[in-house]
Amino acid sequence: MEKHLILFDIDGTLLNDDMRISKKTIDIVSSLQKKGHLFYIASGRLLSSARSYSEMLGKNIGTIAANGSVYTLGNEIVKNRLKDEAVSAIFEACKIYPKLQLRLFSTDTAYGMGGMLQAFMNLASKTKFKKIKSKADLDRLNTFITNGILCANDLSVLAGAKEFLKDAPSLCLSSSNEHNIELIPSGRSKAAALKDVAQKYGIKPQNTIAFGNGENDLPMLIESGHGVAMANSPRHVLEQADVVTKSNNEDGIYAFLSKYFAEDLES
Structure with missing residues (x-):
């Protein structure tokens, strides 16, 4: 064969x-x-x-x-890098919807704001975490961000964030379950x-x-x-x-x- x-x-x-x-x-x-x-x-x-x-x-x-x-x-x-314009839109969504829980990823580390759903924490038990409070914090780390994820228990919050981000530049949206939005570089x-x-x-x-x-x-x-x-x-x-x-x-x-x-x- x-x-x-x-x-x-x-x-x-x-x-x-x-x-x-x-x-x-x-x-x-x-x-x-x-x-x-x-x-x-x-x-x-x-x-x-x-x-x-x-x-x-x-x-x-x-x-x-x-x-x-x-x-x-x-x-x-x-x-492939998640471009700065996409990251800026993601942080803006978090300002509008403060109940969102954010993680942005390099190849070995998760950078995030807020808590995270327990299901995600279970899946990411071997991942290194660094807390950030703003995009400026992330910029100072000068790290290579490949993708990210937004989570929330409130599905209406996710729906609002998805609507806000659907036309964001250089950003593609997906989902692995109803409680998240996966953030991927366009293409x-x-x-x-x-x-x-x-x-x-x-x-x-x-x-x-x-x-x-x-x-x-x-x-x-x-x-x-x-x-x-x-x-x-x-x-x-x-x-x-x-x-x-x-x-x-x-x-x-x-x-x-x-x-x-x-x-x-x-x-």
Whole structure:
């Protein structure tokens, strides 16, 4: 079989609800790597966090992080900056909606104002944090910001912020759940990174497979030759995927890969 590029979202896809990677998934990835297929993690997490899961999955697993703003090509790290005009608009939104909780990310550190939803804190337990009070604080740190996230318990606050930011320059909005707005440089997404990686390694578009379960996975699922939604995905994700596999708690990744690559695995 021709070489394939296979990408996994992390939360709700690669990880089960106990935050573990199935042994079946690890084993089938190892078997398919030996057949020459290429694997990547594709996550909204910052690089240091996403990379830790690449290492858990196996050796020589690539990483797409920050919703496509950062990705690895062998030993090279490709980074895209969230432009100053976009960051300024984000801080303005926080002034208008003070209940918003902000994190802006470099490849290994989160810079933020306010508290943060516990669900986010659980996901970012290995992340370094630095508190800031204003854009001026961030500017003084002179750091390379790749992406960010706004969170709130009050959905009306998020709706207002999303409306305010929808036309902000150099900024793309997405979401991984109803309580956040993901802040991404214009032109970047998991789908854009998928295309970059596939082109770099000479993999045909029809030989790309992407697994995901969230709104921020949709561009990647649509761009890939085979967009696979987990059964635990929201309805609008299920409706736009090419294939629906079992849930993240039922070895959905293994179920699809073992069937799709059956002949390759037997040879």
